[in-house]
Amino acid sequence: SQQGEEDPQALSIQEGENATMNCSYKTSINNLQWYRQNSGRGLVHLILIRSNEREKHSGRLRVTLDTSKKSSSLLITASRAADTASYFCATPPIQGAQKLVFGQGTRLTINP
Amino acid sequence: EPEVTQTPSHQVTQMGQEVILRCVPISNHLYFYWYRQILGQKVEFLVSFYNNEISEKSEIFDDQFSVERPDGSNFTLKIRSTKLEDSAMYFCASSVLAGLTDTQYFGPGTRLTVL
Numbered sequence: 001s002q003q004g005e006e007d008p009q010a011l012s013i014q015e016g017e018n019a020t021m022n023c024s025y026k027t028s029i030n031n032l033q034w035y036r037q038n039s040g041r042g043l044v045h046l047i048l049i050r051s052n053e054r055e056k057h058s059g060r061l062r063v064t065l066d067t068s069k070k071s072s073s074l075l076i077t078a079s080r081a082a083d084t085a086s087y088f089c090a091t092p093p094i095q096g097a098q099k100l101v102f103g104q105g106t107r108l109t110i111n112p
Numbered sequence: 113e114p115e116v117t118q119t120p121s122h123q124v125t126q127m128g129q130e131v132i133l134r135c136v137p138i139s140n141h142l143y144f145y146w147y148r149q150i151l152g153q154k155v156e157f158l159v160s161f162y163n164n165e166i167s168e169k170s171e172i173f174d175d176q177f178s179v180e181r182p183d184g185s186n187f188t189l190k191i192r193s194t195k196l197e198d199s200a201m202y203f204c205a206s207s208v209l210a211g212l213t214d215t216q217y218f219g220p221g222t223r224l225t226v227l
Contacts, residue, residue, distance in 0.1 A: 042219060043155065043203060044218070045216070098167060099170070100155075100216060101157065104154055
């Protein structure tokens, strides 16, 4: 898989349920970032988790990082219709690189 | 809360014309970036800029592209002779510190349509 690939590609759940999205990457990282993109709009930064952190919370968001498996997950609890968006993880292609490399993202649909 | 702004929100141009996309990064940020997203595809890195020079660029960022920080607040992306395949959403981003050591904040994007 490519650097920063999200899984699943699409997820559809009922409002109030929890949504979990996963990200896998290939190289050693300093940190990993999660972003949200509403259809046709800009990228909104959600959470940055550093390589020495295993879990981080922000409101209804919970991010985990497992550097031994080179994977991260984003959990959205008690989902709302407004959470409908695409979610991306972003990592560097090599350690120390400045650029972010995005995957195709997970398209999350919250059904009312 | 400070945010990255971009103008215009939508630009339509004829093939072969020059376009300049403008960005105002967050005021205390030192690193600036341009990314693009072709409709239905991934967000792709174009270029990063620090201390008035390009610090990293991708294969996409060829001689048709240039960046400039003409004053203390604006950061511009110029495409000299647009092609149909340049049609995309262009995002500017900025960060206090370099790349993945710090959060990159993105603007709302400029949708470029080349006819």
